[in-house]
Amino acid sequence: MVRIRKLVALALLLVGMSPLAAQQNRDAIRPLEITTPTPPVPWSPPVLRGQALPINLPTALRLVNARTMDIAIAAHRIQQATAQLSQAKYAWLPTITVGSDYLRHDGRVQDVLGGIVSPTRSSFMTGLGVNAILTPSDAIFAPLAARQVVRARVADLDTAANNGTLVVAEAYFTVQQARGELVGAELAARHAEELVRRADKLGGLVPPVETVRARTELARRKQVVHRAQESWQFASAELIRVLRLDPAALIDPVEPPYLRVSLIAPEHTLDTLIPAGLRNRPELASQQALVEATLQRLRQERVRPLIPSLVLKGTGTNPPASLSGGVFGGGNDALGKYGPRGDFELQIVWEFQNLMFGNRAKMKERQAENQIAIFEMFRLQDRVAAEVAQAHAQATSAANRLADAEAGLKDAVDSVDKNFQGLSQTRRAGDLLILLVRPQEVVASIQALGQANSDFYGAVADHNRAQFRLYRALGYPAQFLAGKELCLEEPRTK
DSSP: OOOHHHHHHHHHHHHHOOHHHHHHHHHOOOOEEEEOOOOSSSSOOOOOSEEEEOOOOOHHHHHHHHHHHHHHHHHHHHHHHHHHHHHTTTTTTTEEEEEEEEEEOOOOOOOTTSOOOOOOOEEEEEEEEEEEEEEEHHHHHHHHHHHHHHHHHHHHHHHHHHHHHHHHHHHHHHHHHHHHHHHHHHHHHEEEEEEEHHHHGGGGGOOHHHHHHHHHHHHHHHHHHHHHHHHHHHHHHHHHHTTOOOTEEEESSSTTTOOOOOSOTTTTHHHHHHHHHHHHHHHHHHHHHHHHHHHHHHHHHTTTTSSOOEEEEOSSSSSSSSSSEEEEESSSSSOOOEEEEEOEEEEEEETTTTTHHHHHHHHHHHHHHHHHHHHHHHHHHHHHHHHHHHHHHHHHHHHHHHHHHHHHHHHHHHHHHHHHHHHTTTEEETTTEEEEOOOOHHHHHHHHHHHHHHHHHHHHHHHHHHHHHHHTTTTTOHHHHHHHTOOOOOOOOO
16 A cells, blocks of 8 residues: 555656646747748749638637537537536435325235235325435545546546647648649649750750650659649648538648748757656646546545445335325225325445455455556656657757758759750860750759759658647647737748
């Protein structure tokens, strides 16, 4: 038993915190604004095919609580737990029954002396009954355990909101990534078309094999466009499923796909972030409440055989525990002689289940439940710490990749432009007139442009997703993201 108490104390020490400590922790790490920087290359929205559904990120986040099924399920579980708490609180109150009872007997029956008699009798009673079984251990500890379950369900609602926000954000940025890749694929396809047109005009300066190579690259670029369109539609359908919107529509984000989110300041280290996650995560608050509930149930079984139960039942009719008072009358062949009647029985009893072996087994069961809940909390703490570390690694890596990908995209665009310029320039090599840049070199630059575009928008989406994963791993409330604090800055025109 001492071991259990030590485990509980350690668990509460690791999970619990004062409101002041929580506020200080929230002040230490504040979400930043969502910004839309100047794009690394000129950008224009892709051509829409189908019914468009414009939406922006704040709107999508606000729809989490109103549209997602997990939130609705978690909210109804709170109602369920609250109803169970009410049942536990009022279990000691008596049950009132109202009704009538008619009894008719014909034939033989044995009297108290053992003789056989053949009476004929009838009786009728109408009134009410008061019946109650008051078990102090249940009346005291059952509401305490049920109240902890309500706390757990409230924390589960916060968990569902945080998880729902992350799911919506990831789906939203997947849509944005697909849009960006589509724009880049269309740009690369236009360059490939221009290359084929110029290669055909160059005539003898370009061998046929290079013209075929340019056409092959054009066909490949068109396939990439089709795949990007498919990715957009697929990602849009997933976001629509999560938010339960019109399944025939195509999500068309209002913001450009290079939208960047910075929710957690980059200067914070894991030494700061992991304790924040352990303090803020609603999953840990929920599990802590469940540990408290198992403790209350354990106490309930410990005192059950020590405290007597109070049993109140009406005995005015057969079977007992029905009517206890009212109007009663009877007779042989006819009913009569009606008058008031009251019968009840009050008992004080101790219950020793299965000669106390049943009570001991029940206590061991509750002890095991308590230990399981404690170890579940320890395992959850390890998972939270790992999720914070993983999300921090993803955020750091994505931020570094984003800077490199942006520079790479600018260089790729510059390379394509310069290769096209060189394609129209010639120089002499002896008696031969040759191109300064051959079509195969332009093909290579177009391929590099397509890859750089995918790398850039993939890095942007990974950066944004990692920020939301880190935000969720730290346990910050989803309601803050969906409120007025979340703002967007439009890119400044130069």
